[in-house]
Amino acid sequence: MNILKPADAPILGAPAPAIAFIILFLSVAFFCYVMFRRLDVLRKAAPDPRFSNISTRLLRALMYGFGQWRQPRYLGAGILHILLFAGFMILSLRSLTLIGRGFSPTFHIPFLTGSVGFAYESLKDYTVIVVLIVCLVAIVRRAVFHPKRYDHPGTAGHEYEAYVILGLVSALMITDMIHDGSAYRASGVCGEYHWFPAAAFASVFMPSNDPATLNFLHVGGYWAHILFFFGLLNYLPISKHFHVITAIPNVFFSNLNKGTIKPVRYGTVDWMELDQCGVSDLTGFTWKHILDFYSCADCGRCSDNCPANTVGRALSPKMISVKARDYAYENFPVFDKTSKDPAHEKRLVGDIITEQEIWACTTCGACEAECPIFIEYIDKIVDMRRYLIDRGEVPQSLQKPLQQIKKKGNAYGAMKSKRAAWTKDLEEFQVHILAEGEHSDLLFFVDSCGSFDPRIQEIAKSFARIMARNKLDFAILGQEENDSGNEVRRLGEEGLFEQVSGRNIEAFKARNFEEIVAFDPHAFNAIKNDYPEPFKVIHSSQLIYRLLSHGVMSLNGEYLGGRVVTYHDPCYLGRHNGIYEEPRRVLKSIPGIQYQEMTRSFSRSFCCSGGGLLLWYENEEEKERMGERRVKMAMEIGAQVIVTACPFCLINIEDAIKTTGNEGKIEVIDLVELIDRSTS
C-alpha cells in the first residue's frame, strides 16, 4: 500500500502545511523570545573580554564541546552522555527533515538523497535505538541507583527535570519509530530490517493489512514527534537543560588564563574608584559567569570532587550555579514583570549564597578541572569575597593575618627585619642577601612561610643546601621581600594584593637575576600568573629536575629505605600550573624507590585544605579535616611516605597524621627535604 504522507493529510479540514507553519512559527517565535529574555540578562552583566585567541577557543569547542573530552572522567555516565550527544548530532538532520516533511511529502536535506540518503536513514534508525536505550538506562540509573551527586540539597524540585527531558527524548524516539515503523509495515519490504532496525522493530506491533491504522500511526506519529520536538526545544531554556544550547558556546568562551584571578572589573582603569567592589548581585557577575549558571547541567561532578564539600563544609559548587540560575530565572522571568516587594527579597550574595559557602572554598580548582563544560568557580568566589571584604564582613580568624600582611608584609606578625633570620642556622655556608643593583643567577623567593614558620624554615634550609651543594649562584631578598599575595588576592583583598605584589615587583626590578625560584607553589603561582609584570619563575621541583637531568646531582635511596612512597599533587602546582611530571620524575630517579600512585592524583588530587592564609581559617561545620581524609587515602594504598611539594600541604598533612593517630606509620615530607636527605 501507499501510506498517507503527513503533508497530504489535512487536520480538521485545514491543510497540513498550514498547521506545520503555525506550529513552526509559534514555536520558533516563543523560543526566540525566551532566548532574547535570557540573553538580555547577559547584556546587563559586567563586561568580560572573551573573544581573544579564536583558534584556541575553536579547538577547545571542538575537543571538549563536540569531542566531549572530559566526559569519560566519569566513565559510565560519560559514555552514556557521549552516546546521547552523538545521537543528538546525528538526529538533528532527521529533525530538520521531518519539519520539512510537514510542508512537502518529498522534502530532503540537500545531499541527503540517493545512497547517501539511504545510509543516513539507516544510521538514523540505529541511532534511534541507541538513544532510546540510553534514555532508559539513564532513567533506571537515576531512579534505582540514585547517584548522590545528582541531589539538590537545600532546594527542592529540580530532580524531576531530568525525567522530563529523558521522557521527552524517549517520546521523540518512540514517535519516530511509530512514524517510520508504520511506513515500513505498509511498504512490505521486510527484508530490509537490518538496515532499519528501529522501524522494523516498531512494525512488529502493527497490523499488516489495516491501511487506516497504519495511516493513522504514520500521520499521528509524525505530528506527535513534531510537537514533542518543539516542546523539548522550548523546555530547554526554562530548565537545567539549557546546557543543550549553551554548553558549546560556554566551552568556546571558557577561561584561557589558568592560575590567575580576574580583575575587579574589566575595562576599569582604577577599580578603587568604583561605587562597589566585588559582586553582590546577579548582574554584578560577568556575562560569561551568568552563561556558566545557565549552562550547568547539575551533573554534580564539581561537588563530588570538592574537598570542602567532602568534609562537610557548606560549599557545593554545583549548588552555587543552581541557586544563581534559579535566582536569575526568578528575577528576570520570561513573562511576569510585576516587581516584588524588595523588603522580602533575598539577596543573592549573603542570603542565597551564604558567607559560609563563600569562605569555605580553598580555591583548589578541583571543580573547574572536573566540569565537562568549563564552568568557572574560583573567579566568582573571589568576586563575592571582594564584596564582603569591601563591606568589612570577614571572618575574625582571617582578619588578623590580613592585617599583619598589611602592616608587616607577613601573616605571622613577625618583624620584617627578621625575615632572613632562618639563614643563620645554616653553618656550612652563608645565604647571600641580594642588594639593589647586584646580580645572582637565581633569586630564591622564600615567602612568609619559609621565612617565619619554624617547620617551613626547614624546607627553606634544605633548598638552600641543595642549591649551595650544586654550586648554584643564588640569593634572597631578605627584608625587602613581602608576602607573595597569592592568598590575599584569592581572599578578595585586591588592594592589599596590589600593595604587597607592588613592593615585590619593585624589589625584583632593582636587582638583576636570571630567574626566580620558589618552593611554595602559591608564591610560584602568584609571581607567574598574578603579577602584572612578567618575571621568569620556576618551582623548586623544576630546578631539581633540571639538576638531575644535567647529571650534576646523584641520589641515594637510604633515607626512604624501601618504604612505599606516594606523591600528593599540590593544587597550585598541578591543577593551576600543570606541573605533574617533574616532581614524579625527580622521585622516580631515587634508586630503589617503591612508588605508588593514590587514586586521587594528578588533576584529581585532593586539596589538603588550602595554603597561605587559609591555614588560619577556622571552619566549624566540617566533620573531618581535609588533610585527615588525604592521609586515609594514602594509607589505603599502603603508602608509608607522602611526598608533597608545597609547605602548606606538608603542615596540614603532618597535623593530620598526628590527629588520626598514624604517627610512626606514615610520614610526610617535602620533595625538597627528601632530595636534601637523599644526597650525600
Add this chain to the structure above:
Amino acid sequence: MNIIVCMKWTPDTSEADLTVSTTAKDIKKDDLDYDMNDWDRFAIEEAAQIKEKVGGKVTVVSLAPEESEDMLRECLARGADEAFQIWSDQMEGGDGYAMASVLSQFIKGRPHDLILTGTLAEDDGAGQLGGMLAAMLDIPSATLVSKIEIKDQKASFVRELEGGLYESMEMDLPCLIAVATGLNEPRFVSIRAVRKVTSIEIPNVGIDEIGIDVGKVGQSGARVEIEQVSLPPEGEGAEIIKGKPEEAAARLAEILKEKGAIG
C-alpha cells in the same frame, strides 16, 4: 548622639625580642611596630555600630605622635566622622593621670554623650585612664562592658564578671564606658576602605591649643613614677608532656591549676 572614642597607639610586643632600655625605666621601643590597642578596636567598632543604629557623630581622639595617622585613618574607615591627634613633645613620659588630664581638657570643650575606650591598654595594662577621665569630666563610668544599648538618654549595659557572671546596669548619658574585648565583631578594614577616607583631614592638636598647663602633662604631670622595668628571670627549662592526647591534656590542666593559671 555624640560619641568620642579614645584610642591608644601601642607597641606590638608579641613577636619582638624585648630588651630593657638603658635607663631601666622602659623597654627599647625603637625597633617595635606600633598599632592600635586591640581593646580600643572593639571600642571604635561599638561606636560605629551605635551610630549605625541611633545616628550621631563619632569623634576619635588619640594622644600619639604623627606616625599614628594610619591608626586614625583606619578608625575613619571603620565609621568615625572625625579624628584628632593630640601630641606635643612635652607629653612624653605621662602616666594615666597626665593622659586623662589632656583628654578631659580636650573633651570638655566639645559635645559628648558617650565616651568609649578600651578597659586596658596592651602595653602598660594599667587600666587607669577610663575611670580618671570620667572623674575629671564628672560623669559616671563602667569598665569591662560586654554589651551596650543606648535608649532614651540612657546607656544600658552588661558587664562580664569572673566565673561567667553577667551584671546588667544602666547609666544616664553622658557617661564613659570602657569596653571589654569581644563585645562585638570588629569589621575588616580593606586598603580601599582606607583609601576612601584619605581626603579627611586629621588635625594635629598641640597642648597650647587645648589650653592645658605644661606642668600637667607628660612626666611633670605624672603622679606615678616607674622605678624599674626588668625582664622575667630565665626559667629552669620546660617539661615536655608525653603520652596519649587525653593523658597529656589532663597533665597540662594539672600543671596550669598548680601554677594558678586556671581556677
